[in-house]
Amino acid sequence: MATHSIDPEALRVRLQRQLAGSYLIERELGGGGSSSVFLAKDIALDRPVVLKVLPPALVADVDAERFRREIQIAARLQHPHLVPLLSASIDAPAGDHEQVRWFSMPYIEGPTLRERLVRRGPPPLPEALQLLREIALGLAYAHARGVVHRDIKPENVLLNDGIAMISDFGVAKALDDASDAALHAGRRITTVSTALGTPAYMAPEQVVRSATVDHRADLYAFGCVAYEVLTGDPPFVRSTLRATMAAQLAETPVPILKQCPGLPPALAEIVMRCLAKEPLERPASAAWIVRAIEHAMAWTPAGAETDAAAVPAPAAAPPPVAAQCLRRSILGTALALVAAAVLWGVLG
Ligand SMILES: Nc1ncnc2c1ncn2[C@@H]1O[C@H](COP(=O)(O)OP(=O)(O)OP(=O)(O)O)[C@@H](O)[C@H]1O
Numbered sequence: 001m002a003t004h005s006i007d008p009e010a011l012r013v014r015l016q017r018q019l020a021g022s023y024l025i026e027r028e029l030g031g032g033g034s035s036s037v038f039l040a041k042d043i044a045l046d047r048p049v050v051l052k053v054l055p056p057a058l059v060a061d062v063d064a065e066r067f068r069r070e071i072q073i074a075a076r077l078q079h080p081h082l083v084p085l086l087s088a089s090i091d092a093p094a095g096d097h098e099q100v101r102w103f104s105m106p107y108i109e110g111p112t113l114r115e116r117l118v119r120r121g122p123p124p125l126p127e128a129l130q131l132l133r134e135i136a137l138g139l140a141y142a143h144a145r146g147v148v149h150r151d152i153k154p155e156n157v158l159l160n161d162g163i164a165m166i167s168d169f170g171v172a173k174a175l176d177d178a179s180d181a182a183l184h185a186g187r188r189i190t191t192v193s194t195a196l197g198t199p200a201y202m203a204p205e206q207v208v209r210s211a212t213v214d215h216r217a218d219l220y221a222f223g224c225v226a227y228e229v230l231t232g233d234p235p236f237v238r239s240t241l242r243a244t245m246a247a248q249l250a251e252t253p254v255p256i257l258k259q260c261p262g263l264p265p266a267l268a269e270i271v272m273r274c275l276a277k278e279p280l281e282r283p284a285s286a287a288w289i290v291r292a293i294e295h296a297m298a299w300t301p302a303g304a305e306t307d308a309a310a311v312p313a314p315a316a317a318p319p320p321v322a323a324q325c326l327r328r329s330i331l332g333t334a335l336a337l338v339a340a341a342v343l344w345g346v347l348g
């Protein structure tokens with residue numbers, strides 16, 4: 001989603017000059033495409049870190065004091081399911097457009113949740129529940145400290161040895177402030193898209209840039225992520241960003257139980273409630289969602305109830321949801337294979 005108008009190589013050179021002696025930049029992460037995220041070595045501690053660079057076109061619009069506050073609040077977050085901030089360049093001299101603003105965080109070797117979903121499709125129900133619970137725990141912790149993420153999506157969930165950690169906490173807010181300032185200044189810059197959130201996970205109130213975006217926008221995005229983790233797709237997949245945003249505003253999502261009839265009903269209910277257009281109708285808090293997920297973890301499908309004393313827990317049949325949800329994608333893959341075979345025959 002992030003874009004920057006400056007050539008990545010020029011940015012890297014500028015950043016390396018500024019960081020000389022403390023960090024050695026190794027390569028750009030994220031496929032060298034859209035985002036300004038670099039893998040670097042912390043020279044003194046001899047360990048890998050990730051440097052995320054604020055889009056240079058936004059630096060001029062950053063209110064330095066506000067930016068410092070946002071970053072300092074984010075830096076105080078310490079939780080097993082949040083990627084911590086390690087350091088940040090806060091004090092760019094006013095008017096110095098050569099200065100690059102950056103944050104550093106630990107390098108998480110595992111894939112992002114997006115990469116996990118692309119490679120292996122929706123996880124089996126127990127793994128899905130575990131991941132969703134971890135994300136909800138991270139949200140509950142940050143929300144209790146008054147910090148809202150604003151850009152929850154599978155790309156911002158890193159899997160550290162299989163454990164979910166939310167990245168970019170507090171950063172989206174700082175970027176949002178900068179892009180608001182740029183918009184107010186009447187500047188049309190491509191980098192503004194960085195801070196607007198990501199349409200497939202964007203709450204209706206974010207789509208209309210309401211002044212009252214709060215933790216419930218994260219709960220909406222969590223609902224979209226949960227829907228995708230459980231079914232394979234977010235609730236609204238449209239061919240353009242604009243159409244996706246229009247759907248977030250006006251369309252009713254297909255009930256998740258229709259897609260995956262085997263889901264624990266309490267889980268299905270909580271996901272659909274997160275997707276309410278009206279923030280007041282969403283669950284009150286991420287902590288509440290954690291409890292609902294834990295309830296779903298203890299659930300067994302109708303007909304699979306057994307005498308708990310007689311049968312040890314691991315022997316219980318695994319919930320059938322993954323198989324039911326996957327049936328569609330297996331069918332899709334089979335159709336694609338048949339089409340490829342036919343094409344091969346025609347061409348051959
Ligand atoms: N702490 C980290 N450790 C390891 N890899 C990371 C880390 N942070 C980011 N990455 C990698 O860099 C990629 C780009 O990150 P970035 O946050 O810029 O992109 P994004 O999440 O797709 O977009 P956005 O700017 O909207 O958050 C991620 O998809 C991930 O693969």
Ligand SMILES: [Mg+2]
Nearest residue numbers: 155156167168
């Ligand atoms: Mg990110």
